Amino acid sequence: MVYEYAGALANRGHQVTVVHPYFIPLGPPRSLFRKLLRPLFYFLVFQTDKLWRLFVRDELWWQPLDPRVRVTRVVKITAATIPDGDAIFATAWFTAEPLQDLPASKGQRFYLVQDFAPWLAPKDRLEATWRYPFRKVTVSRWLYDAVCGAVGTPNGDLVNIANGISQRFRFIRDLGDRPMRVAMLYGFSDYKGPRDGIRALEIAKQRHPELEVLVFGPYAHIPGLPASFEYRCNVSEAELIEVYNSARIFVCSSIAEGFAFPPAEAMACGCAVAATDCGGIREYAEHQVTALLSPAGDPEALAQNIVRLLEDENLLARLALAGRERIRGFTWERSARLLEDFIERSVGPASDSAHHLDWTGRQ
Numbered sequence: 001m002v003y004e005y006a007g008a009l010a011n012r013g014h015q016v017t018v019v020h021p022y023f024i025p026l027g028p029p030r031s032l033f034r035k036l037l038r039p040l041f042y043f044l045v046f047q048t049d050k051l052w053r054l055f056v057r058d059e060l061w062w063q064p065l066d067p068r069v070r071v072t073r074v075v076k077i078t079a080a081t082i083p084d085g086d087a088i089f090a091t092a093w094f095t096a097e098p099l100q101d102l103p104a105s106k107g108q109r110f111y112l113v114q115d116f117a118p119w120l121a122p123k124d125r126l127e128a129t130w131r132y133p134f135r136k137v138t139v140s141r142w143l144y145d146a147v148c149g150a151v152g153t154p155n156g157d158l159v160n161i162a163n164g165i166s167q168r169f170r171f172i173r174d175l176g177d178r179p180m181r182v183a184m185l186y187g188f189s190d191y192k193g194p195r196d197g198i199r200a201l202e203i204a205k206q207r208h209p210e211l212e213v214l215v216f217g218p219y220a221h222i223p224g225l226p227a228s229f230e231y232r233c234n235v236s237e238a239e240l241i242e243v244y245n246s247a248r249i250f251v252c253s254s255i256a257e258g259f260a261f262p263p264a265e266a267m268a269c270g271c272a273v274a275a276t277d278c279g280g281i282r283e284y285a286e287h288q289v290t291a292l293l294s295p296a297g298d299p300e301a302l303a304q305n306i307v308r309l310l311e312d313e314n315l316l317a318r319l320a321l322a323g324r325e326r327i328r329g330f331t332w333e334r335s336a337r338l339l340e341d342f343i344e345r346s347v348g349p350a351s352d353s354a355h356h357l358d359w360t361g362r363q
Contacts, residue, residue, distance in 0.1 A: 007066030008336030119191035164332030197253030203303035244269035
């Protein structure tokens with residue numbers, strides 16, 4: 001998401017730097033020993049990373065990035081390591097905390113609100129960052145309502161700008177040419193509800209033994225995955241587009257999502273979506289209009305929706321088409337324009353020399 005925004009803003013004439021700190025302390029050292037050891041640890045990791053990038057790989061291999069975007073790595077976030085600019089963005093709650101202490105020369109502070117409690121942050125610590133005097137941008141109405149509930153009615157310093165979906169995710173293969181296949185991302189975080197998804201697919205396959213199940217994820221092995229399910233590890237973006245275009249149905253089993261990219265990408269590639277009502281997905285998934293939604297944490301209900309799509313080709317085709325049409329409105333160009341407007345209302349319009357925007361977050 002940050003790389004997409006960075007590229008879109010660079011394309012609009014802004015100077016953009018993405019800053020990757022090696023360490024973002026999530027609290028003070030608990031002992032004198034750790035306090036003394038931490039600087040040495042920082043130094044060793046910094047040197048190791050430099051050697052890795054020098055002799056092995058120094059490109060962003062998993063995500064295209066506009067070459068006009070500068071990417072820099074620093075040990076940690078300090079006034080000495082962060083370049084001056086007109087605007088600086090925290091990309092998560094743990095980067096919002098150190099931005100408080102930076103001088104005004106680093107730019108007007110902004111905060112991309114993507115995290116949610118309790119899965120991605122402790123509730124009290126997360127909501128404390130929402131109260132910082134930063135301009136805040138939520139990525140879904142669900143998160144916008146959560147921030148308003150925690151900090152009160154916004155006064156113009158809070159906006160909701162839904163994420164875009166890259167046009168690289170596109171419809172290539174007609175539904176009728178696809179096998180009876182369901183695809184699902186297996187995420188290992190608890191809030192992804194991975195076991196609920198697998199259980200729902202098992203129930204659906206019991207009802208329809210001819211069903212092909214294709215699961216993909218970041219790790220080499222999934223414990224307990226049924227032998228009849230195909231698993232692909234760490235697929236590239238090109239492979240992912242092929243996966244989406246090879247399936248009729250995409251399943252999302254998350255408990256909570258700030259936005260939920262995979263179902264949106266699958267919609268763009270022509271899949272009908274059966275998903276849990278995981279919050280941020282409501283930006284584009286509307287029950288029985290663009291998707292079938294079921295309560296989070298209920299694999300039986302999710303399985304019922306998968307079976308509905310398997311047994312009703314008209315419903316499947318209608319939702320696939322409606323989802324694809326809905327997601328066409330979610331472009332990074334639109335999101336970047338809205339973000340640029342919000343920035344300019346805060347720091348003023350761009351002059352002859354383009355604004356310098358800094359995004360500070362972990363890679």
